[in-house]
Every structure is written in structure tokens, then in C-alpha cells.
Amino acid sequence: MIRSRSFAVFAIVFAVVYPIAYLIAVQKNYALFTYHPAMNQFGVGVQKPQTGPAMYWYGWMATAGIVASATGLVAAWLPERWTRRLRSGWSWLVPLCTMLVFAYLLRNYFLR
Amino acid sequence: MTTMLLILHGLLAVALLGAITHQAASVWLPVRKPAGSLVGRFRAVSAASYANTIVVLYLCTATLGGIIYPEYRLSIRIVLEQLELWTANGAFELKEHIATVGLAILPAYWHFWRQPLADEYARTRAALTAMLAFIVWWNFLVGHIVNNIRGFGS
Numbered sequence: 001m002i003r004s005r006s007f008a009v010f011a012i013v014f015a016v017v018y019p020i021a022y023l024i025a026v027q028k029n030y031a032l033f034t035y036h037p038a039m040n041q042f043g044v045g046v047q048k049p050q051t052g053p054a055m056y057w058y059g060w061m062a063t064a065g066i067v068a069s070a071t072g073l074v075a076a077w078l079p080e081r082w083t084r085r086l087r088s089g090w091s092w093l094v095p096l097c098t099m100l101v102f103a104y105l106l107r108n109y110f111l112r
Numbered sequence: 113m114t115t116m117l118l119i120l121h122g123l124l125a126v127a128l129l130g131a132i133t134h135q136a137a138s139v140w141l142p143v144r145k146p147a148g149s150l151v152g153r154f155r156a157v158s159a160a161s162y163a164n165t166i167v168v169l170y171l172c173t174a175t176l177g178g179i180i181y182p183e184y185r186l187s188i189r190i191v192l193e194q195l196e197l198w199t200a201n202g203a204f205e206l207k208e209h210i211a212t213v214g215l216a217i218l219p220a221y222w223h224f225w226r227q228p229l230a231d232e233y234a235r236t237r238a239a240l241t242a243m244l245a246f247i248v249w250w251n252f253l254v255g256h257i258v259n260n261i262r263g264f265g266s
Contacts, residue, residue, distance in 0.1 A: 004226075007219075007223055008223055010219065011219040011220040011222075011223040012220055014216065014219050014220070015216050015217045015219065015220040018213075018215075018216035019212075019213050019216050022209075022212055022213070022216070026209070035182065037182035037183075037185055037186050038186060052186060053185055053186070055181070055182065055185055057181070057208055057212075058178070060212075061212055061215075064212075064216075068216065088220075088224065088233050088236040089235070089236055089239070091217060091220035091224075091236065091240065092217065092220075092236060092239040092240050092243055093239075095213045095216055095217050095243065096239075096243060098213055099209075099210050099213050099243075102206060102209040102210065102213075103206060106202050106205050106206055106209075108198075108202075109198045109199060109201055109202020109203075109205065110198070110199055110202050112198045112199075
């Protein structure tokens with residue numbers, strides 16, 4: 001039961017933090033690493049395009065994954081009285097809002 | 113190799129699309145009496161039994177998508193930009209972002225679909241299922257359209 005409660009806390013916090021951290025990582029370009037597909041090479045942190053384009057998507061996901069996993073694990077460790085206010089609905093509401101923000105940020109693609 | 117992976121990616125996406133659509137239909141349009149029609153039987157499936165399969169299929173499909181993504185970046189996106197197909201380009205940009213958001217909700221989705229189902233989380237389950245269904249449909253259609261624009265094997 002305790003394990004189930006801890007996982008519920010982790011899952012809700014992960015679902016809330018990951019999209020926000022990912023959104024920030026995309027906007028500020030906080031990529032943990034860069035992939036250069038033309039050279040099939042990875043580089044640490046954000047690197048400029050070399051031969052061909054640079055891909056940051058994997059790095060953004062890694063950054064968000066680490067932030068969300070760490071936050072979720074800490075939250076799962078906290079006593080129940082500290083996490084009682086967590087609502088299960090946040091696990092879909094925050095990601096939904098993040099999707100809408102992405103749609104808004106990409107609006108120029110659709111309005112040309 | 114990329115072509116083979118793309119076909120596998122597409123096949124997994126079809127399976128995922130079927131599973132999540134079945135589950136979403138049974139959650140949002142449940143049948144109240146024994147189903148007689150094809151549509152009724154489509155809605156009458158045991159939604160909970162799909163959850164583990166959907167999680168595995170989503171992870172496999174997303175992983176394969178991530179593996180073939182560099183080929184898209186090198187061979188297809190550049191063409192879309194040259195042809196000024198901004199809507200298709202933007203739709204794919206949105207696809208990569210909402211696919212990532214889908215990964216974020218997977219642990220919660222799996223947890224709230226765990227048996228025995230808790231009645232107090234019925235709304236959360238329904239919302240997470242609808243979101244995942246939207247993400248899978250969007251990504252499937254956009255991937256399919258972009259693939260058609262570039263032309264298979266060209």
C-alpha cells in the first residue's frame with residue numbers, strides 16, 4: 001500500500017514536472033547533449049551545427065527526464081502529510097496545458 | 113535499414129492506435145447493455161486489460177521514432193522547408209513535442225489503470241486515456257502525411 005502511494009506521488013509529480021521542464025528546456029535550449037546526425041556524433045551540452053543540422057530534441061528530453069525523475073523521487077520520499085494536497089487531476093491538466101502552449105508557440109507555422 | 117524501421121514504426125503505431133481507440137471508446141462511450149452491433153462490441157471491451165499493452169506499444173513506437181528521427185531531419189525536413197510546406201513542418205514539430213508529453217503521462221496512466229480500479233480516479237483515467245488517444249492519433253496522421261509528401265523510398 002505504501003509502495004503504491006509512493007508510486008502514485010512519483011507518477012503525478014513526474015507528469016506535472018516533466019512537461020514544464022521540457023517546455024523550459026526547449027524555450028531556453030537547455031539540452032543535456034547535442035546530436036549531429038550528419039556525422040553521427042554526440043556532443044556534451046548545447047553545440048552549434050557543424051556538418052549538417054544539430055539535433056537538440058534528445059538532449060531536451062534527457063534534461064527534462066532527469067529533473068522530473070529527481071523531483072518525483074524526492075516527492076515520493078516525503079511524508080504523506082506533505083503530499084496529501086497532490087491531486088490526481090494535475091497529472092493530465094498540466095500536460096494538457098503544456099501541449100496547448102506548444103501549439104501556441106508553433107502557431108506561425110500554421111498561420112503563414 | 114531506415115525503411116525497415118519506418119515500416120515497423122508504422123505497424124506498431126497501427127497496433128497502438130487500435131488499442132488506445134478501443135480503450136478510449138469503452139471509457140467515454142461505455143455500453144449499458146449487451147452489445148449486438150459491431151460498434152457496440154467495439155465499445156464493450158474491457159478497458160483495463162489494454163493498459164499494459166498500450167504502455168509497451170507507446171514506448172516501442174516512440175523509441176523507434178527516435179531512432180529514425182535523424183533521417184527525417186536530414187532528408188525530409190530540409191525538403192519540406194525548401195518546398196515551403198510550413199503547415200506540414202509545424203505539424204511534425206508539434207508531433208515531436210506532444211509525443212514527449214505523452215511519455216511524461218505514461219507512469220500516471222499506468223498507475224491509474226492498475227487493477228483493481230479505484231472509482232475515485234475514474235475521471236483522471238478517462239482524461240489521461242483521452243489525452244493519450246489524441247496524441248497517438250495526431251502523431252499517426254502527421255507521420256503518415258509527412259511520409260506521403262516526401263514519397264516512400266524516394
